Amino acid sequence: PACLSDPSLGTHCYVRIKDSGLRFHYVAAGERGKPLMLLLHGFPEFWYSWRYQLREFKSEYRVVALDLRGYGETDAPIHRQNYKLDCLITDIKVILDSLGYSK
Known part of the structure; x- marks a missing residue:
């Protein structure tokens, strides 16, 4: 649907996690360098x-x-063990690092 590509919502981006592939x-909406939400x-x-x-x-935050x-x-891994909480937490940490928000 067109609503999913509405540019007023932000920019569609992708990041690949090296370890999991x-x-x-x-x-993402808002300027880079602003506090992350x-x-x-x-x-x-x-x-x-x-x-x-x-x-x-978006006016006050990234x-x-x-x-x-x-x-x-x-991407959707096939095996159930790939959806455990520790995997999800690792994903978020790596993505935050790739966005430049490591704190």
Whole structure:
């Protein structure tokens, strides 16, 4: 649907995690260098759940709405063990590092 590519929501971006080989999708709004607001969806949603927050907070923050593994345009591993909490936490840490927010 056209609403998923609405440029007023932000820019669609991708990052590949070296260790897992997975490609992650996220939508980013607001200027780089501003404080980060990371938005993580629940089950069974994806980045679009945060469309109102992307618009609302982009003037003060770098807002990033991430598609977690297996959701939206992010790669979906086949095996169930790849969805354990420690895998998800590692994904988020590596993605934050790649965005330049390591604290």
